[in-house]
Amino acid sequence: MTENDDPSDLLTQGIYFLLLPPGKVRFLRDASDLGDAEAMRMLDALRAAGEVNAEDYDRAQHGLLENGRTLAAARALIARDWPKVGALMNATHDSLSKLYAVSCPELDVMVEIAREQPGCLGARMMGGGFGGCVIVLCEPARAAAVRAKLEEQYPRRTKDRPGCAPWDLRATVFATTPGAGAGLTTVTTQPAEAIKELWE
Numbered sequence: 001m002t003e004n005d006d007p008s009d010l011l012t013q014g015i016y017f018l019l020l021p022p023g024k025v026r027f028l029r030d031a032s033d034l035g036d037a038e039a040m041r042m043l044d045a046l047r048a049a050g051e052v053n054a055e056d057y058d059r060a061q062h063g064l065l066e067n068g069r070t071l072a073a074a075r076a077l078i079a080r081d082w083p084k085v086g087a088l089m090n091a092t093h094d095s096l097s098k099l100y101a102v103s104c105p106e107l108d109v110m111v112e113i114a115r116e117q118p119g120c121l122g123a124r125m126m127g128g129g130f131g132g133c134v135i136v137l138c139e140p141a142r143a144a145a146v147r148a149k150l151e152e153q154y155p156r157r158t159k160d161r162p163g164c165a166p167w168d169l170r171a172t173v174f175a176t177t178p179g180a181g182a183g184l185t186t187v188t189t190q191p192a193e194a195i196k197e198l199w200e
Contacts (some may be wrong), residue, residue: 036068055112062099066092086122086137090115102129105163110134110171113153117146140177147173 008092043060046052052060069088076084093111097103111134114123119142126135138146154171158164 023055025106035067058099058101062095066095069095076157080120082137086120087123089135089137095124096129100129104130105161106158106169107132107134109158109161109164110150110154113150113157114146117149118142120146143175147175169175 017106040061043052043057043064047054047057069092073085073088076082076088093103097108103125111123111125114120115135115137117138119139121137121139123136126133136146136150145200150171150173158169
């Protein structure tokens with residue numbers, strides 16, 4: 001960003017610009033490095049000064065707090081603290097739905113049903129928003145029961161829910177276990193040979 005750039009142009013592009021003294025914080029991603037409490041104090045000061053409207057405040061608040069949740073979730077995953085992971089998933093969904101406003105009634109219903117089930121540790125929307133899917137973290141012994149309740153209750157609870165699609169909806173639920181995730185690998189063969197090995 002240059003000094004001639006208009007911050008309002010950046011806001012329309014979804015980039016939240018913090019109007020702070022030079023050398024301090026200029027972008028949302030920089031403010032999140034200060035920690036949740038300090039970043040929120042700065043955002044609150046901007047709102048009090050009339051520099052941020054209510055909608056932009058909510059969006060920026062989600063971004064600031066989500067960064068902290070993501071780091072906390074990484075620590076909880078390493079520690080295998082599944083209740084903490086679930087609580088963070090819940091907080092993320094609530095923030096995406098209420099502050100960032102990228103959920104939809106159908107996803108919110110799915111999350112509600114999942115959270116009501118014994119053994120559910122957390123549930124949140126996944127993907128780009130405005131539809132998509134929900135990921136549910138539950139105790140392995142309860143997975144089949146959670147799945148059955150989702151499939152049973154979702155069509156009924158979305159049927160008359162304001163804002164839900166006017167046609168009959170059904171849930172497609174897949175039970176899975178997490179894998180190791182992305183990682184580094186070393187390719188020791190020529191690229192063509194490596195591709196050929198994948199197909200054999």
